[in-house]
Amino acid sequence: METREKSRKWKQNPEAVKADILRVARAEFARTGLSGTRIEDIAAGTKTSKRMIFYYFQDKQSLYEAVLEDCYAEVREGELELDLEGLRPDVALRALLEFTFDHHRRNPEFIRLVMIENIHDARHMQKMHTLAAKNERAIGVVERICRAGCEAGLFREDISPVALHWQISAVSFFNVANRATFSTNFGSELFDEPGQALLRRMAVRGILASVLKNVSQLDALCPADPALD
Amino acid sequence: METREKSRKWKQNPEAVKADILRVARAEFARTGLSGTRIEDIAAGTKTSKRMIFYYFQDKQSLYEAVLEDCYAEVREGELELDLEGLRPDVALRALLEFTFDHHRRNPEFIRLVMIENIHDARHMQKMHTLAAKNERAIGVVERICRAGCEAGLFREDISPVALHWQISAVSFFNVANRATFSTNFGSELFDEPGQALLRRMAVRGILASVLKNVSQLDALCPADPALD
DNA sequence: TGACAATTTAACCCATCGGTTCAATCTAGC
DNA sequence: GCTAGATTGAACCGATGGGTTAAATTGTCA
Numbered sequence: 001m002e003t004r005e006k007s008r009k010w011k012q013n014p015e016a017v018k019a020d021i022l023r024v025a026r027a028e029f030a031r032t033g034l035s036g037t038r039i040e041d042i043a044a045g046t047k048t049s050k051r052m053i054f055y056y057f058q059d060k061q062s063l064y065e066a067v068l069e070d071c072y073a074e075v076r077e078g079e080l081e082l083d084l085e086g087l088r089p090d091v092a093l094r095a096l097l098e099f100t101f102d103h104h105r106r107n108p109e110f111i112r113l114v115m116i117e118n119i120h121d122a123r124h125m126q127k128m129h130t131l132a133a134k135n136e137r138a139i140g141v142v143e144r145i146c147r148a149g150c151e152a153g154l155f156r157e158d159i160s161p162v163a164l165h166w167q168i169s170a171v172s173f174f175n176v177a178n179r180a181t182f183s184t185n186f187g188s189e190l191f192d193e194p195g196q197a198l199l200r201r202m203a204v205r206g207i208l209a210s211v212l213k214n215v216s217q218l219d220a221l222c223p224a225d226p227a228l229d
Numbered sequence: 230m231e232t233r234e235k236s237r238k239w240k241q242n243p244e245a246v247k248a249d250i251l252r253v254a255r256a257e258f259a260r261t262g263l264s265g266t267r268i269e270d271i272a273a274g275t276k277t278s279k280r281m282i283f284y285y286f287q288d289k290q291s292l293y294e295a296v297l298e299d300c301y302a303e304v305r306e307g308e309l310e311l312d313l314e315g316l317r318p319d320v321a322l323r324a325l326l327e328f329t330f331d332h333h334r335r336n337p338e339f340i341r342l343v344m345i346e347n348i349h350d351a352r353h354m355q356k357m358h359t360l361a362a363k364n365e366r367a368i369g370v371v372e373r374i375c376r377a378g379c380e381a382g383l384f385r386e387d388i389s390p391v392a393l394h395w396q397i398s399a400v401s402f403f404n405v406a407n408r409a410t411f412s413t414n415f416g417s418e419l420f421d422e423p424g425q426a427l428l429r430r431m432a433v434r435g436i437l438a439s440v441l442k443n444v445s446q447l448d449a450l451c452p453a454d455p456a457l458d
Numbered sequence: 459t460g461a462c463a464a465t466t467t468a469a470c471c472c473a474t475c476g477g478t479t480c481a482a483t484c485t486a487g488c
Numbered sequence: 489g490c491t492a493g494a495t496t497g498a499a500c501c502g503a504t505g506g507g508t509t510a511a512a513t514t515g516t517c518a
Contacts (some may be wrong), residue, residue: 012484012495033348039476050326051497054477061257114410115344117264135414150245162415163427167435173407174399179443180351181343182398185364186391198392202439206396209447210431219443241465241514270508281466283507 018056021044025053026067030109033116034064068113075110076134078103084141089149090221093211094204096141097168101200102173111176139165149211151199156213164211171203247285249275254282255296259338262345263293294353297342303365304339307332313370318378319450322440323433325370326397330429333401340405368394380438385442393440400432 024045028037039060043050057063082099104111117125125131139168142161149155179191189195205222209215257266268289270277272279286292311328313321333340346354354360362422371390378384408420434451438444 014495017495033262033264035262038474040474050477052495055495060476095421112348114407115348118407118409119265119341119344119348120409122413125410125413131414139415160427163419163431164494165235165415165421166411166428167431169407170403171396171399174395174403177406178343178398178402180347180349181354182395184351184354185360186368190392190395195392198389199395201391203398203452206435206439209444212437215438215444215447218438220297243465246465267504269504278467279506280468280508284465287508 014056014105017048017052020048021053021056021063022067022070024081025063026071026113029064029067029116030112033061034061034120037064039063061124065127067156068117069128069130070130071110071113071133072128075103075107076138077118078107079138079161082141084145088209089145089152089154089207090212091191094144094221095207097172097204097207098200100168101175101203103194106175108176111173114173115177144169146211154213154217155211157213164207167207171199171207175199238313239384243285246275246277246281249277250282250285250292251296254292255300255342257336258293258345259341260297262351263290266293268292290353294356296345297353298357298359300339300342301357301360301363304332304336305367307336308367311370313374317383318374318381319383319437319441319446321374322378322393323437323450325374326401326433326436327429329397330401330404330432333405334425337405340402343402344406371397374438383442383446388440393436396436396439400428400436404428 019136021042023043025037028042028045031037037060039050041227042063043053046053053063057066062175081098082096084095087095117123139161142165143201146155146159146161146164152156175196183191190199208221209218210217250271254271257271257274265286266289266413268279268282271292275282282292283425286295308328311325311329313324316324317423346352368390371394375384375390375393376389379386379388404425419428428452434447438447441447
């Protein structure tokens with residue numbers, strides 16, 4: 001009668017095994033890509049065997065796709081923590097950008113999986129039907145801010161929510177994705193805490209500037225002084 | 230006496246063979262990454278054989294590194310075409326960003342190689358001693374604009390040239406690198422010509438905003454009207 | 459012309475790695 | 489307990505693919 005829920009002292013526990021595999025596989029795929037990852041290396045990190053990987057996920061590519069979907073869901077989930085209710089549109093936009101910037105920093109594995117997906121021309125992501133809803137929601141957030149901003153007379157009328165989302169993504173993503181080559185070429189100062197704070201501030205100012213109807217509000221919204229923040 | 234220069238009707242021509250290999254290898258590595266690329270696939274695209282690849286470039290990794298260096302040099306070379314002499318600092322900055330944005334779009338293979346390098350934590354790029362000089366020059370361009378802008382009283386005093394370069398790179402790079410996943414998730418409208426023009430305009434406005442001392446100049450510099458440009 | 463070096467071809471080698479076979483073991487329900 | 493189905497282990501397979509061997513051809517220079 002207590003079959004499903006209570007996994008009291010089971011020996012077999014498929015869900016846990018699958019989750020374990022996904023966990024290790026995510027780290028490995030993020031580290032070395034699809035073709036760069038060895039299934040045996042994943043197996044070595046799990047509590048189970050290579051055999052089980054093929055048992056639960058048919059082949060390497062399916063495992064990779066499962067990892068991608070799993071990771072995407074988890075990250076999008078984390079975005080729900082942001083609550084912009086009741087904020088003034090310009091403040092909300094600022095909060096959204098700051099949150100996204102930080103959120104991307106907290107999820108480097110996700111960033112790497114997306115980088116890898118881009119190398120593969122998003123071939124696998126295109127198969128993932130579950131994404132549509134999550135993406136709608138992400139754009140919805142930006143859209144509401146835009147609308148509110150326009151209605152309040154704060155934002156320009158011609159702002160495209162998708163383009164705005166693009167801008168937010170660009171800085172937040174690049175910051176994590178290109179850290180290695182950028183710091184190799186130009187030093188790592190921008191990636192310690194003060195540097196990151198500076199970049200975030202600059203990004204906020206830049207993006208608000210491309211949205212505000214009256215740019216003179218900028219200085220009030222974005223303190224230029226590096227000592228602040 | 231006419232040994233080296235005249236390659237009149239030679240049958241052997243090592244330089245051409247090497248260049249041929251590099252050309253094909255670049256395309257292949259950019260397409261499928263280091264571990265994803267098969268040497269045989271490269272060989273198939275050349276006028277020569279797999280054996281010759283190992284003859285001229287010791288192994289796969291060395292070939293990859295040669296490709297990276299070669300591509301980097303070529304792209305940086307292309308940047309020399311930009312001449313900002315005599316331009317007002319704000320106009321020069323705008324021109325630099327627009328040039329970089331377009332230049333990245335023209336060199337998708339380079340972008341992909343850098344993406345791949347980031348997946349590898351820039352391990353191979355770190356070995357390339359030839360880069361330092363080219364990077365200095367790239368930062369030098371931004372630095373001169375900053376200095377001139379400050380001296381002219383146009384720019385804020387606290388601008389970091391490296392951070393400014395980061396901003397320019399972020400939008401220009403992301404635009405090419407993440408096209409696949411972004412358009413999968415949010416549609417491809419931003420990537421046709423009008424969309425690209427819009428993004429470029431927004432980027433210009435945003436970056437100028439984070440640099441100008443007096444943001445009220447923004448509207449004069451960056452026509453908000455999408456019909457223009 | 460003939461010795462020597464650089465270049466090229468064809469055939470081969472063998473470690474790796476994704477994926478499988480098959481039999482053993484576990485769990486639930488009867 | 490017994491059977492059916494789910495889960496697991498050990499050993500195996502075969503193609504792929506990076507890299508090599510060795511011998512042939514081409515060019516240089518004395």
